[in-house]
Amino acid sequence: xxxxxxxxxxxxxxxxxxxxxxxxxxxxxxxxxxxxxxxxxxxxxxxxxxxxxxxxxxxxxxxxxxxxxxxxxxxxxxxxxxxxxxxxxxxxxxxxxxxxxxxxxxxxxxxxxxxxxxxxxxxxxxxxxxxxxxxx
Amino acid sequence: xxxxxxxxxxxxxxxxxxxxxxxxxxxxxxxxxxxxxxxxxxxxxxxxxxxxxxxxxxxxxxxxxxxxxxxxxxxxxxxxxxxxxxxxxxxxxxxxxxxxxxxxxxxxxxxxxxx
Numbered sequence: 001x002x003x004x005x006x007x008x009x010x011x012x013x014x015x016x017x018x019x020x021x022x023x024x025x026x027x028x029x030x031x032x033x034x035x036x037x038x039x040x041x042x043x044x045x046x047x048x049x050x051x052x053x054x055x056x057x058x059x060x061x062x063x064x065x066x067x068x069x070x071x072x073x074x075x076x077x078x079x080x081x082x083x084x085x086x087x088x089x090x091x092x093x094x095x096x097x098x099x100x101x102x103x104x105x106x107x108x109x110x111x112x113x114x115x116x117x118x119x120x121x122x123x124x125x126x127x128x129x130x131x132x133x134x135x136x
Numbered sequence: 137x138x139x140x141x142x143x144x145x146x147x148x149x150x151x152x153x154x155x156x157x158x159x160x161x162x163x164x165x166x167x168x169x170x171x172x173x174x175x176x177x178x179x180x181x182x183x184x185x186x187x188x189x190x191x192x193x194x195x196x197x198x199x200x201x202x203x204x205x206x207x208x209x210x211x212x213x214x215x216x217x218x219x220x221x222x223x224x225x226x227x228x229x230x231x232x233x234x235x236x237x238x239x240x241x242x243x244x245x246x247x248x249x250x251x
Contacts, residue, residue: 012159012160013160015158015159016158016159016160034218034219035222038219038222039222041188042188042190042219042222042223042226045188045190046190046191049159049190049191049192052159053159097228097231097232099232100198100201100202100205100232100233101202101205101206103198103202103232105195105198105199106195108191108194108195108227108228108229109190109191109192111191111226111227111228112190112191112223112226112227115225115226115227116222116223116226
């Protein structure tokens with residue numbers, strides 16, 4: 001099992017840095033198949049982008065911490081931020097859309113994460129939001 | 137990410153997304169799509185060289201497809217990579233915007249819908 005950690009101040013540009021770092025972590029494990037690696041990168045991008053765009057603190061940019069644990073069969077991801085409380089699990093799932101004309105424009109990020117991650121959970125610990133993903 | 141475009145002899149606007157979509161690309165993508173689809177009723181979005189797609193880019197794709205459809209036209213997505221297709225399906229966008237395997241299929245689909 002390998003553990004990787006990264007901490008940045010949330011911003012539009014820090015999202016790219018985190019993705020680059022996560023890709024480098026995945027490359028250390030060439031036996032991993034591409035599907036879970038892609039799922040991991042997409043989930044991290046979606047959740048960290050949400051933090052960069054929407055999370056706020058009165059004293060400046062929130063801090064984002066990402067931890068990735070990789071073993072032979074699964075990838076676990078923990079994403080924490082110290083912005084205002086936000087539980088993505090409580091975001092109402094998009095209802096079935098009957099056609100393009102009635103389609104919602106937003107709200108798809110959490111839906112994507114829910115679909116790609118086998119398990120997703122949230123907890124607020126002190127001043128930190130913590131999202132845990134298990135990707136098989 | 138870069139965006140290229142061309143208009144074919146049949147009047148189809150082809151918009152090609154190339155590279156990795158990043159958060160800082162999104163405002164530019166929205167502005168570019170708005171300009172390119174203006175007045176167009178047949179639009180193909182070529183995804184064959186797009187490596188990464190995420191939800192905010194999908195928002196622009198859905199919004200653009202809605203705009204084209206409102207004027208009686210059709211927008212389709214063409215040749216997404218395996219990784220991009222996974223995201224299109226997970227987001228529900230694949231059920232809203234037709235996905236075509238190649239240019240011939242895409243041209244037939246957009247022209248048939250606007251005939």
